[in-house]
Amino acid sequence: xxxxxxxxxxxxxxxxxxxxxxxxxxxxxxxxxxxxxxxxxxxxxxxxxxxxxxxxxxxxxxxxxxxxxxxxxxxxxxxxxxxxxxxxxxxxxxxxxxxxxxxxxx
Amino acid sequence: xxxxxxxxxxxxxxxxxxxxxxxxxxxxxxxxxxxxxxxxxxxxxxxxxxxxxxxxxxxxxxxxxxxxxxxxxxxxxxxxxxxxxxxxxxxxxxxxxxxxxxxxxxxxxxxxxxxxxxxxxxxxxxxxxxxxxxxxxxxxxxxxxxxxxxxxxxxxxxxxxxxxxxxxxxxxxxxxxxxxxxxxxxxxxxxxxxxxxxxxxxxxxxxxxxxxxxxxxxxxxxxxxxxxxxxxxxxxxxxxxxxxxxxxxxxxxxxxxxxxxxxxxxxxxxxxxxxxxxxxxxxxxxxxxxxxxxxxxxxxxxxxxxxxxxxxxxxxxxxxxxxxxxxxxxxxxxx
Numbered sequence: 001x002x003x004x005x006x007x008x009x010x011x012x013x014x015x016x017x018x019x020x021x022x023x024x025x026x027x028x029x030x031x032x033x034x035x036x037x038x039x040x041x042x043x044x045x046x047x048x049x050x051x052x053x054x055x056x057x058x059x060x061x062x063x064x065x066x067x068x069x070x071x072x073x074x075x076x077x078x079x080x081x082x083x084x085x086x087x088x089x090x091x092x093x094x095x096x097x098x099x100x101x102x103x104x105x106x
Numbered sequence: 107x108x109x110x111x112x113x114x115x116x117x118x119x120x121x122x123x124x125x126x127x128x129x130x131x132x133x134x135x136x137x138x139x140x141x142x143x144x145x146x147x148x149x150x151x152x153x154x155x156x157x158x159x160x161x162x163x164x165x166x167x168x169x170x171x172x173x174x175x176x177x178x179x180x181x182x183x184x185x186x187x188x189x190x191x192x193x194x195x196x197x198x199x200x201x202x203x204x205x206x207x208x209x210x211x212x213x214x215x216x217x218x219x220x221x222x223x224x225x226x227x228x229x230x231x232x233x234x235x236x237x238x239x240x241x242x243x244x245x246x247x248x249x250x251x252x253x254x255x256x257x258x259x260x261x262x263x264x265x266x267x268x269x270x271x272x273x274x275x276x277x278x279x280x281x282x283x284x285x286x287x288x289x290x291x292x293x294x295x296x297x298x299x300x301x302x303x304x305x306x307x308x309x310x311x312x313x314x315x316x317x318x319x320x321x322x323x324x325x326x327x328x329x330x331x332x333x334x335x336x337x338x339x340x341x342x343x344x345x346x347x348x349x350x351x352x353x354x355x356x357x358x359x360x361x362x363x364x365x366x367x368x369x370x371x372x373x374x375x376x377x378x379x380x381x382x383x384x385x386x387x388x389x390x391x392x393x394x395x396x397x398x399x400x401x402x403x404x405x406x407x408x409x410x411x412x413x414x415x416x417x418x419x420x421x422x423x424x425x426x427x428x429x430x431x432x433x434x435x436x437x438x439x440x441x
Contacts, residue, residue, distance in 0.1 A: 042224055042357060044402075048151050049356065071294045074265040075354045077233050079289065104233070 004096035008037055009057070011102050020091045028054060028086035028100060039102065045087035050076035052086035053103035060098050062089055078104050108185060110136035112418055113205055113215035115192045115362070118146020120392030120407035121221035122175035122184075128415045129182030129440065130431065133422070136185035136213060138192045138205070140226035140360075145172035147223055150355065159405060171404075181440025187211055191226050193361045203387065217418045220374060220383075220390040221411070224357035232263070232351050234323055244329025245349050252280055255348060259283040261332055263320050264352035267295040272350065274302050277312045285313040285344065287320055287334060323349060370396055380417030381410045387421065389414045 002023040008016045008031075020031050029052035032039035040051035047068040053076050056062065062084065065073070069088045073079050083103065089095070112128050114121040117139035125135040143149055145168075153169030160166055166174075190207035195218065198204055205213045229247030231237060237245060249255075249272055260281040262273050265288045277284045286303065293300045307314035315334060321341075322333030332349050334342050359372050368375040368384045373396035376382060381389050391414050392407035400406075419428055 043147075043151060046152055046155060051356075067294070070290075071266070074288075074290060074294065075230060077230075077353075 004091065004093060004098070006031065006091070006095070007058075007097075007099040008032060008035070008054075009099070009101045010037055011104060022091050022093050022095075026091045028052070028084075028089035028091065030087070031091060032086060032102070037102070038105075039086060041087065043087075047072050047085050047088055050085060051105070053078070054084055054086045054089075054100040055080060055082045055103055056084055056089075056098070057082065057101055058097060058099040060095050062095070076103075107204075108136055108187070108211070108213045110134050110185060110213065110215045111422060112136075112217045112219050112415070113138065113203065113213050114219045114221055115139075115205075116146060116221040116223055116392070116394070117141075117144035117186065117188070118221060118223045118392065119148055119171060119175055119404050120223070120411055121146070121219070122172070122179050123408050124219055124221060124391065124411040124415060125179035125182050125184040126175075127412045128418070129179070130433070130438070131415055131419045131428070133415060133419060134184075134441065135182065136187070136215070138187045138190060138207060138213065140189070140191040140228075142189040144176060144186065144188070145169070147357075148172050150227060157404065159403065161405060181438055183441050187213065191360060195365055201387075216387060216422050218388045219411075219414060219418070220362060220388065220394055221392045221407070222360075222362065222390075222394040223392060225359040225362075225372070225394070226357065227355040228358050228360070229351075230353040230356045232320065232353065234321065237323060240323050240325065240329045240349075243327065244325065244347060245323060245351070247351060249350060252276060255281045257282045258347040259285075259345060260348045260350065261285045261287060261320070261344060261346045262350045262352060263287045264354075265290060265293050265295070266352065266354065267299060269352040270295045270299040270303050272352070273312060274299065274306065277306050283313070283346075284311075285315060285346070287315045287318050289317070289319050291316050320349065320351070373400075381414040382417060389418065 004020050006018045006020045018035050029041045042051040043049035050072050069085050111133040112135045114137045117137040128135050148168035149172050155168050156165045190209045193208045194206050196204050202214050202216050203218050273286045306312045317337040318334050320332050321335045324331045331343050374390035376390050376395045378397045381391050383390050391410040393402045
């Protein structure tokens with residue numbers, strides 16, 4: 001399988017079901033940007049800005065946070081248990097059905 | 107008043123390369139940047155990250171790229187106004203722009219090139235509703251003068267080096283009471299600073315609240331209390347004279363949003379013929395601009411800078427002809 005379904009719920013609560021390729025080295029931030037969802041991705045995916053902060057709502061096993069991601073989430077706001085940086089979620093086949101909620105900006 | 111030919115807003119890679127390309131046409135440049143050092147994002151966010159798509163460099167650290175661009179620009183003696191934010195522009199009666207920074211420094215030039223990248227870096231502000239009411243009335247995002255906190259009660263928030271360093275500094279006989287609030291148990295930052303903070307907490311010289319977050323501020327004219335939400339102990343109110351949230355910097359488009367430029371999605375619209383904006387004499391290059399097919403890449407910014415200075419030259423000297431001179435033939439002669 002080289003396509004998975006991912007659901008992104010935007011800040012207004014609207015649900016967007018996206019088809020995501022898993023063979024292009026894409027991450028969640030890039031997927032949101034390509035779907036023109038309001039995700040800045042300011043630092044380009046280096047876990048250095050938190051503008052792609054999302055809450056993971058589904059029960060998927062996403063690889064653990066790196067120190068860089070953990071450090072960046074320290075400086076972010078509205079951080080919760082299920083907080084992740086979208087740019088650090090690499091779209092792979094086992095994430096089929098993943099649901100994330102975009103975190104508030106600011 | 108600082109006079110120049112091209113006033114460049116933003117001293118990142120794109121702005122720095124503009125100095126070189128303008129210099130080849132004998133145009134002088136002056137750069138303004140809100141950050142205290144040149145290099146923009148490359149210097150501020152990721153100086154130690156390698157970049158792999160600069161032509162002829164299979165890999166170069168962002169910080170090294172900035173150093174080399176500075177070296178390349180050096181013969182053309184660019185001026186710098188650093189640590190100041192470009193705030194307002196107006197035109198004088200000789201059709202020159204007068205640009206004033208937030209500190210009141212005035213610059214004059216016939217051409218403005220906005221190479222502002224993501225915008226200007228500003229402190230990240232915690233999302234607390236009435237926070238702005240207490241800015242400079244007990245809430246400060248930057249420590250300008252530590253003496254300001256002498257014999258005061260201070261709460262610092264954050265888990266990085268600046269939070270740790272200022273906690274250590276202010277606890278050393280400056281502030282009367284220092285509390286450090288951090289959202290997690292662990293701290294990043296230099297190991298010896300982390301150890302020092304732990305030691306100070308153990309000795310009772312500072313109060314350390316981990317797994318805690320400041321969620322409210324209150325007071326009459328000046329900050330008096332903050333509300334802290336502790337994961338285990340719940341909400342608590344702390345008396346304090348100052349709260350210093352240190353959560354790093356994030357870019358904001360800033361004052362250029364009010365310069366009557368056509369802006370879409372936080373980027374300035376330009377004509378790809380010469381990267382001019384809708385305001386004659388103002389150009390926008392690099393990550394700050396947008397046009398159909400735009401790619402936010404340093405190498406595209408270099409190209410934009412090169413074409414932009416040609417157009418700027420023709421605007422400044424409408425009667426002079428411009429011939430493309432190759433550096434391999436003519437070398438580089440500075441000012």
